[in-house]
Amino acid sequence: MTGRAERRRRLLPARAVVYFVLALCLFSSSDSAGPPGYRAVLRTLTDKLRHLPGGLVQHLPTSSALTRARQRLGDKPLQALFERRCGAQATPTTPGAFAFGLRLVAWDGTALDVPDTPENAATFGFTGRDGTNKSGNPQVRLMALIECGTHAVIDAAFDSIARFSEHKLARRLLASLRPDILLLADRNFASHELWGLVEATGCHLAWRIKKNLVLPPLWVLPDGSYVSVMPTPAEGQRLGNARFQGRTPTGLPDGHLVRIIDYTVTVRPQHGPVQTEKFRLATSLLDHRQAPARQLAQLYHQRWEIENGFAELKNRLRGAGFILRSKTPELICQEIYALLTVYQALxxxxxxxxxxxxxxxxxxxxxTTVRLARLTTAGQTAANPQILCAARREVVQELLNDRLPPRRDRRCQRLKKPPRNTFEAKRRDEPRPPSRVSYSLKVTRNPGHAPSPAETP
Structure with a gap:
């Protein structure tokens, strides 16, 4: 389908390389000291095969041979595999997956660190307005559309962090939006153009917006919300100037008809002062009887499920602090598609x-799901269908036996943990120290040391 089938019989056929790349992502953080090497992953993957009678796998290929096999495969087969596996997984009976008869979905962006090679730096770039090294490594911006109830990846897009914003990548996900979806998003996505593009798909929206936007009410609804217009950029500037000059805007502004919900959230911790924060929500659900304001306000916190999904993808599966292993842009794309595919399977x-x-x-x-998948993957390589079904039932039972308690109410501050060391960070424009140096050693005498009898002439 992707034109990547081998033309001659190889020790590493294309199908085997696909399994190998998926295994690289599954075992990416199995060692706290860093991701395991190519041969270590392949040794784990083929352990049962190497002990079969007849020895189907006698010798492990070298790391360079595995790298060349990945290069021959390219990223298209893994992209096709991800596109086949991605999608919503919740059913109407799945708790927390639907509201008002609509599937709860959120989208947001995150960044993935990649190795600092000249090819990756030129293709993906760094964070910062001027493109210089504001981050330790080049980064890929990943934009994902995730189902809130299951954390399943409905669709994803990624590209250079220096040239593509979240708004640009969001346009690539519009084809995956459906009329039975309620899309949640944070306040950085609220714009007249993007709102119109999403609404044109038939999808419903519930986005947080900035509190300083001028949105004059057209009429107030019984539940305290009101209907207004999300203005075009020109209309927004006119409304802002009128407000600044103390005048009341005249005429109905051009834009999208929206419903605005202003509400406050009061946090009462067990220890410490009570804190209250104001929120403003814009939604395309104009009927207050179908979607009451209080229920929509309570529903918005489901947007944070995408942050939990990113934490599972980046910290639990890939490993916190680890960067992707590929040295070239094509293999980076191959690795990201494989990472998303493995996450979707989990x-x-x-x-x-x-x-x-x-x-x-x-x-x-x-x-627990990741650990059980790692433990059972090697044993399933040489298993027959009956053993595979039995192993799957055992894994499901283990997951149910190790279920988590119900979530408790908690508040997580957006604070960055201090680094483990206090060394100054090296910027990319700083010159590198010389790689070849020479050392000399000389034992010095303490000036206050009295000579021993053996040293006396």
């Missing part, structure tokens, strides 16, 4: 276990 396993236990998928531990 989410599917979580959802299947939750359905068997008739519980919320949030009660299934993702860390």
């Amino acid at each position: 989410c599917a396993l979580k959802v299947h276990a939750a359905e068997q236990g008739e519980i919320d998928p949030d009660r299934i531990s993702f860390i």
Whole structure:
């Protein structure tokens, strides 16, 4: 389908290389000291095969041979595999997956660190307005559309962090939006153009917007919300100037008809002062009887499920602090598609276990899912279908036995942890120290040391 089939019989056929790349992502953080090497992953993957009678796998290829096999494969087969596996997984009975008859979905962006090679730096770039090294490594911007109830990846797009913003990448995900979806987003996405593009797909929206936007009410609804217009950029400037000059804007502004919900959230911690924060929500659900304001306000916190999904993808699966291993842009794309495919398969396993236990998928531990997948993958390589079904049932039962307690109410501050060391960060424009140096050693005498009898002439 992608034109990557081998033309002659090889020790590493294309199909085997696909499994190998997926295994690289599954075992990416199995060692706290860093990702395991190519041969270590392949040794784990073929352990049962190497002990079969007849020795189907006698010798492990070298790391360079595995790298060349990845280069021959390219990224298209993994892209096709991800596009086949991605999609929503919740059913109408899945807890927390639907509201007002609509599927709850959120989108947001994140960044993935890649190795600092000249090819990756030229293709993906660095964070910062001038493109210089504001981050330690080149980065890829990943934009994902995630189902809130299951954390399944409905669609994803990624590209250079220096040249593509979240708004640009969001346009690539519009084809995956459907009329039965309620899309949640943070306040950085609210714009007249992007709102119109999403609304044109038939999808419903519930986005947080900035509190300083001028949105005069057209009429107030019984639940306290009001209908207004999200103005075009020109109309927004006119409304802002009128407000600054103390005048009341005249005429109905051009823009999208929206419903505005202003509300406050009061946090009462067990220890410490009470804190209150104001929020403003814009939605395309104009009927207050279908979607009451209080229920929409309570629903918006589901947007944070995408942050939990990114934490599972980047910290639990890939490993916190680890960067992707590929040295070239094509292999970076191959690795990201493989990482998303493995994550989607783990989410599917979580959802299947939750359905068997008739519980919320949030009660299934993702860390336990990853560990069980790693433990059983090597044993399933040489297994027959009956053994595979039995192993799957055992994994599901283990996940149900190790279920998480119900979530408690908590508040997480957006604070950055201090680094483990206090060394000054090296910028990319700083010259590198010389790689070849010479050392000399000389033992010096303490000036106050009295000579021993053996040293006396």
